[in-house]
Structure formats: C-alpha cells, structure tokens
Amino acid sequence: MPHDLPKSYDPTSIEDRWAEYWVRENLFAQPTPKAGEGTAGPAQFSILLPPPNVTGRLHMGHMLNQTEMDILTRWQRMSGRRALWLPGTDHAGIATQMMVERQLTAEGTSRQALGREAFVDRVWEWKRHYGGAILDQMKRLGASVDWQREYFTMDERLSVAVREAFVKLYEQELIYRGAYIVNWCPRCQTAISDLEVVYDEHKGHLWEIKYPVIDAQGKDSGEFLTIATTRPETMLGDVAVAIHPEDERYLQLHGKKLRLPLMDREIPIILDEWVSRDFGTGAVKVTPAHDPNDFALGQRHHLASINVMDDSAHINEAGGPYKGLERFAARRKIVQDLEETGLLGGIKDHVHNVGHCDRCKTVVEPRLSLQWFVKIQPLADKAVAAVKEGHIRFTPEMYQKTYLNWMENIHDWCISRQLWWGHRIPAWHCAVCHKVTVAREDPTQCTHCGSEKIEQSTDVLDTWFSSGLLPVSVFGWPNLTAENRADFDTFYPTSLLVTGFDILFFWVARMIMMGCWFAGDVPMADGSPRTLADSVPFREVYIHALVRDANREKMSKTKGNVIDPIEIVKEYGTDAVRFTLASMASPGTDIAFNVARTEGYRAFANKIWNAARFIFMNVDRAAEVGISAGRAALGAMPSVPTDAPLEARWIVAELNAMTAKVNQSLGEYRFDDAAHGIYQFFWGSFCDWYLEIVKLRLDFSESADKERTKAALATLMQTFEASLRLLSPFMPFLTEEIWHAIYDGGPPAKSIALTRYPMAKAAADQSALIAMAFLQELIVEVRALRKEIGVEEKAVIPIEVRATGPMQSIVTTNSAMIERLARVSEVRAVEAISAGLAKHSTANFDVAVVYERTIDVAAERDRLKKDIARYEKNIANADRQLGNEGFRLKAPAHVVDGLKKQREENVLLLEKARAALAALPPE
RNA sequence: GGGCGGUUAGCUCAGUUGGUUAGAGCGCCUGCCUUACAAGCAGGAUGUCGGGGGUUCGAGUCCCUCACUGCCCACCA
Secondary structure (H helix, E strand, C coil): CCCCCCCCCHHHHHHHHHHHHHHHCCCCCCCEEEEECCCCCCEEEECCCCCCEECCCCCHHHHHHHHHHHHHHHHHCCCCCCEEEEEEEEECHHHHHHHHHHHHHHHCCCHHHHHHHHHHHHHHHHHHHHHHHHHHHHHHHCCCCCCCCCCCCCCHHHHHHHHHHHHHHCCCCEEEEEEEEEEEEECEEEECCCEEEEEEEEEEEEEEEEEEECCCCCCCCEEEEEECCCCCHHHHHCCEEECCCCCCCHHHCCEEEEEEEECEEEEEECCCCCCCCCCCCCEEECCCCCCHHHHHHHHHHCCCCCCEEEEEEEEHHHHHCCCCCCCHHHHHHHHHHHHHHHCEEEEEEEEEEEEECCCCCCCCCEEEEEEEECCCCCHHHHHHHHCCCCCEECCCCHHHHHHHHHHHCCEECCCCCCCCCCCCCEEHHHHHHCCEECCCCCCCCCCCCCCCCEECCCCCCCCCHHCCCCCHCCCCCCCCCCCCCHHHHHHHCCCEEEEEHHHHHHHHHHHHHHHHHHHHCCCCHHHCCCHHHHHHEEEEEEEEECECCCCCCCCCCCCCCCCCCHHHHHHCCCHHHHHHHHCCCCCCCCCCCCCCHHHHHHHHHHHHHHHHHHHHHHHHHHCCCCCCCCHHHHHHHHHCCCCCCCHHHHHHHHHHHHHHHHHHHCCCHHHHHHHHHHHHHHHHHHHHHHHHHHHCCCCCCCCHHHHHHHHHHHHHHHHHHHHHHHCCCCCCHHHHHHHHHCCCCCCCCCCCCCCCCCCCCCCCCCCHHHHHHHHHHHHHHHHHHHHHCCCCCCCCCEEEEEECCHHHHHHHHHHHHHHHCCEEEEEECCCCCCCCCEEEECCCCEEEEEECCCCHHHHHHHHHHHHHHHHHHHHHHHHHCCCHHHHHHHHHHHHHHHHHHHHHHHHHHHHHHHHHHHHHCCC
C-alpha cells in the first residue's frame, strides 16, 4: 500500500477491498484451543451474534447491533484478549415458512399441494439461495466475526442439542402434552406462544343477546337472560352462562336453564364470583373452547368444551347450520339471524384489544388444542436466581427489573408449532396404546406396548427453543468429551450479549433459563461441579436502543420511512455510518437516525484522510533531506522528553487523557462518549492546534536543526498512528487503509485490527496542559480582537501582552506559535497595555493588537456593557453564597475557595471592563 | 389496570456520587480558496434545564405533584 493517497477520501474504493481481505485472510478466526489450553476467564472474550433470520435483510437495527458488537470485539481483541465473535443464522420457523408459502402462492401452488417432504426440500433450497444474504451484508459492514464457525440453527450438531434438550426435559417431567387454550393463528395454522401475540386497540361492538330462560318442563318461560359478547360467533360453542352469585338482578334465575339461541341447546346458568357485575349485562356466556377465562370457568364447573372452529377458523360440524362459514362471515350471519328471531338485545360500540399474530397480523383465535408445553417454573427459578445473585448484569440496569418482573410471572411455554419447517418434535404416538414415546434415537416400536404402529408427531418446535440453546449448543453441548470440550471450557459462559429489548423475553430470557438448566450439568474443566455463576449463558447483557427515523418515528415498511443501511453506506461509507451509530448510542435512548450526522462524520473521515496526506507529504520531504520517518518506534504510546517543545508534550498528554477516557467509556458501553472523545481529540486538538503548530517545526531547509525536525516528525507520526489504532474499532476501513499506507508496503501485522489498542501510559503532563490552555486562550482572544476591529485576514500585526509571572515566560518561549496561529508579526511583552489600543482582558492576561482600529464604538460599548453586567451578576451571586454562613461552614473547601477566586477574577475583569468603557468616545 | 422511561439551545442529544459561570454535533450569522482538508479555516449568537411545590448552605441532578409523550406487561366477556 503506497502512501501517496488520492486527493480525496472515497470510502467505496477502499471499503470493498478491505472487507474482502479480512474474510479471505480469515483474520478474525479464533481456532479451538488445544485440549487443556482453554480456560475460561478474563483473558477470553466471547460473544454470540444474535442470529438473524434466514429471511432477513439487514436493517438499521442490525447495523447498530453489529456496530456495537464489532467495536467491542475489536477493542477486546486489540486489548489482548482471545476474542471470538460467533456468527450464524436462525431458521426462523414461521417467518421462513411464510416466505416460501408466499412464493408458492405466486406460482399458483401451495404447500399442501406439494406435501410436507417436498415443501421442506423447497425451504432448504430457498435457504441455500437467500439465507446468506444478510451475512454477505455483514461482511460489507466489516463485522470481525469468525466466519469459519458460522452455524445455522438446523445444522445437524445443533439439532442434536435441540433433541437432547427436549428429551431431557421430558425425562425430568418438565415437558408435558395437553389440551389447553392456546393462541391459534388461522392463517399460519399453528399455535403460537403468548409472546407472539400482539394486541391492538380495536373499535368493535358489544352485542347483547337474549338467551330464553326455560322452565322445569323445558319450555320457554318467556323470560330472557341477556348476555354481552364481543364475539357472537363463539356462542355456537356455549356450554353455560355465568352470573355473579350475589347479583341481585338475577337471584331468581339461580338453578335455571337457558335455551342457547340458534343451536337450540339447553345450557345451565352457573354462579361464579369471577363474573363482574358492572361489565356488560353482568351475564357472560361460557365458551371453554374459545376463551382462556371461559376455559378456566369450564374446568371449575366441570363443563364440556365444544370447539366450533377448524384450523383455518371456519365453523366446523359442531356449529350446526353455520358449518363451513369463515368466522367473521359466521359472525355477520349469526347477528343477522338473531336480529330476525328477535333475540338481539342491542349493539353497543366497544373499544377493546384484539390479539394479532406477530408474524402475519391475522386476528388470533384462542382455541382449545392439544399442544406441548414446558413446565417453566423450575427453569425460571434458576433464571431468577442467576440474575438476583448478580451472575448476569444488565446494562441499562432498568432492564433487570423488566426481566425479573416477566420471569417471576411466567406461564408455561407452548413449544409445539403446527408447521413443517423446523425441528420436528421427537415424540412418537402409538396407534395401539395411544401413549407417547420420546427418544434420543428414532424408535421403531412403542416403549409402552411394543407396537410398531407408531408415528412421529407432525409438530415442530418453536424457533426460540433452538435459539435459546445456542450458547451451549454452539460450543458442542451435549456431546462434550474430554477431547472436544476445549471450546466449551474456553468460551462458555460467553462474556456478553448485545441485543435489542424486543427480544428480551423471546430470546434473552430463554437463553438464561436453558443455559442455567443445561450447562449446570456440565462439570467444570477441572471436573468440579459447575455453580450457577458459571452456568449462565453470558455474564453481561447490553440492551441497545431502537433506531428510529430522523423524526423519531419507528421505521416501518408501511410508513415508507425505512432507511436501508446499505444505501446509506454506499453514499457515505461504512465508517461514517458506524461512527454515526456509535456516537448516538447512549444507553437507554432511542436513536433518531439523521443523515446530517452521517454527513458530519464523513467529513470527519475526510479530515483524517487529509491529515494523513499532510503527514505523508512531510515524510516524503523529510526523506529528501535524509530524515527517516522512524517507523520502528510506532505501535506504542508516544513519549517525549521533558524538554520537548510544548506542543509535543501537550499533544501526548492529551492523547493519554483521551486514551484513558475511551478505554473507560468502552468498558461502560458508552459508545457515544468514546466516539465523541476521539472526535474531539482528533479534530479539535490534533488537527486544529497540534498540526498547525507542528508546521513550524517541520523545517527541511539547509539551515534547520535536523534533530529537532526529526523529533517533531517522530512525535507527529507516533501520535497519529496511535490515534488510528484508537479509532480503528469505530472506523475499521479508513484506519486500515491509512495504517497500511504508513508502513508503505511493509506493515508489522496483517491488519491494524491485530495490533495493540492504546493504553494510557502515564498521568497527563499537567504543566503542558495548563500552559497550552493559556496559549490557546490568548490566541483565541487575539483572533477575536482582530475580527472586532476589522483587521484584514491576511494582515500580520504586532500585539502587546501583559501577563503574570510564569505566564509571561510561556508567552515569550512560545511567541513563534502565537505569531503563526494568530497572524502576529511580533509579541511585545509589556507591563501595561499602551493607551488607545483595542484590548481584551481575562483573569490571566491583557492583550491588545497594535493596529489603527476602525472600531465600531457602539458595538464595542454593547459588548463591554454586556460583560460588565455578567461580571456584576457573578460577583453578586458569589457574594450571596459567601455571605451565607451555612455555605461557608458546610460546603467543601475547594468549592468555597474556588468561588472566592472566581469572585476576585470577576472583580478584576469588572474594573478592566469599566475602564475600557470609560476610555471609549462618549455616546 | 400494573410497571418503566423521556421532557435541557432552532434540530438531535450528553450532563457520572447535588458543588464554582449547563455542554457537543448539526443548523444559523460574519469573514476567509491561509499549498492536508471549502467534506475546510477563523470568529460569533442562542437556554426562566416541561409547570408547581419541597428537602438543602446549594437542585438540570434528590423527593412530591401535575401536564405532555413514548414503551413494556396484563387482557373482563
């Protein structure tokens, strides 16, 4: 890589090249340690990529997630840890099946027409074709994952883990099968878990239906009991009507029966305290097969359950004349029929929440069906303990509460899905004894009766059952032997999980439950039992925010405000987008993604690019006069002798301070602080001040002191190179390109990512920081003065400076710096500023420019008056506090002293400003 | 119904255990093509920290309350 960089920074031309190089060279592969070499501990850093769905395309949320993980992984790797970032994809049961079904529909066919086997083949084909798309996009983003370890949740070895987990839980009697009300999606035609139902507020109706009361002889008494329902179609499955036992309106109906309209069936009136008297009519129809509350009611009162709908929510034979109607058509017909028979009491508007399938948004039908469940409490208990005992730490902390609240109120988990795509449940049903055989190896006969008439369950497992196992399964569980457990011993528990709150329950909580449960049985590398502390799937969880659009709106396809990261990356470069996300990623706050920021950070990248060009230009000039660039000294923190020029001591002090800050911030997941720190240092300190000053030292003329030039160039190079390393986790492409250019074809490593991350070496040189701050203030005042009195930009003019003792000598020593940066021809140290000159005063100095001023007297007067008002206010404020005995007694000494000093400064400045005002021509 | 956030400059956001004069980026105004960079340089303006009350010598920061706003959980038919 030659160091003659093109004139302008063009991200696309460099990013593709390095992205390809990192993958080709396998730079981030983390091989399995040799047996016995792997030891868990702080020397390791392992992290799992939340596996994107194979259906996925990269969106901004992914990019944020991956940028954060990549920054941390690169930082950890460069800090000397054995870093492993493990990528993979999720088969995503429902989501993927839906995509393929949609494709089939477009072809005019269906999965039913294909049959199960052919359909599953088709999905695999689809997966091979599209499944890697998101990973290819990740490569383009520079994600430093170990591509050699890439997995897919339906890989053979991960499927083994799924099967083992299922069988084990079954053996432990923590998996059971039973008929319960589950959330049923009629479009996906499968059960879904509580978490997969999203509720939307819906303006519906409350229909009041009159149920005729019948007498002892079974004849209509002429009386009615009016019930209220939001779903009239379910009345076909009514088995009772419930009222509150103390409801005075209905006391006379106790023990009576009703005729179910339309179905002409006798149903009892039951009494239950669950019924609320003030809702609707105080009488509620009971449909155990289609409502969870009714189901519980039915259990309590030993009522039958009548399921009136089929898998696609059409009315079945139990619905009599309504058989075959789709549920909403049935609803309309039923309401119409009731009206015609005079049994419709009334229709009221009613706003209520309606559950929809998370995937396809179809209205969910609560429905009685036979499903598999995990008895979750024992797992949840461990998962609660793991967090309460501090074995897993959440950032931001508040998510711990959210997590515990959910985990402590958890319900059994419905894990069976009536899908074709997924891990098939390892349970065989016997046609003879009707019992179930669950086994690790496919059985040929029923373990209960020995019959060979067994058939495997057609259900598959919830996708999250397999992804919940990932932290253990990717490292080889359950087949861990002394020979092959090095990965597990080294990398489990993983160090960190970085993810969004949207999958806190779906995935994070499940991993904690399953990790604690299954890893707990794996002995430690030394054979000792594993404690809960070492069973957890990860030690820390960092939950990041949602990426919204610039107006803080959630991105969604329907709103059309989705920002495609790949598009933005093409326009501004990956580095700029990464830096945007990092700089806006403060924990707990959503990110309003604004391309204006990205434009700003592309400018930052360009700034770095140009700083590199400037430096390389000087390296070349130095080479021409026989000064070497001193590359051998690179790769460490720069150090400068105490007699080095001020700017050299200062920039090294600043670099150390910023390095400490960045390391600390990254340790606290403060990506924003870290990014701002680097930005501020590089642009504000390094470019704006240091580079401008160092131009003075880069004197390649014959008469120049070569040693001094060489020293200046060395500090320049070292500081710049260290800055690149510091920046490289954030902007991996740009820094890689420039870093290689520094070495002009002979880099000491294959990548900047494989060098060491800077560590602050020493306490910052305070005297350099103080002196430089003073000079910066002086230079800024001179520039401001020039502007105020209208000195042309190009004019070079003398100044007068009055400063106190040590500061005066700093001015004298560094007059060349002042002259260059403030366009000054001569710095005159004086006892007092000459009368008539335009002057600025600070607590430390007075400064004036020697110039025939074209002063705007009115503006100057305004400025001074404003200053005076400010000083007076400050003094009054200080006096008020200092006059308060409580403050003097209770405030810490440094606060009181600071305030006193500040007051003195303000008194001085006030005097100066008043004098200056008096010296102005009268109004 | 329960819980958790947020409200700071025109915009997007920082602000560590309460402590001296509340910050950044973008935007805005003014002047500069100063040979690394006009994707730049220099200078400048801008806030009753959502309202009210309280604790304290001292509150953007702690407590109470109200308003607005966002999210999560629950799901009474």
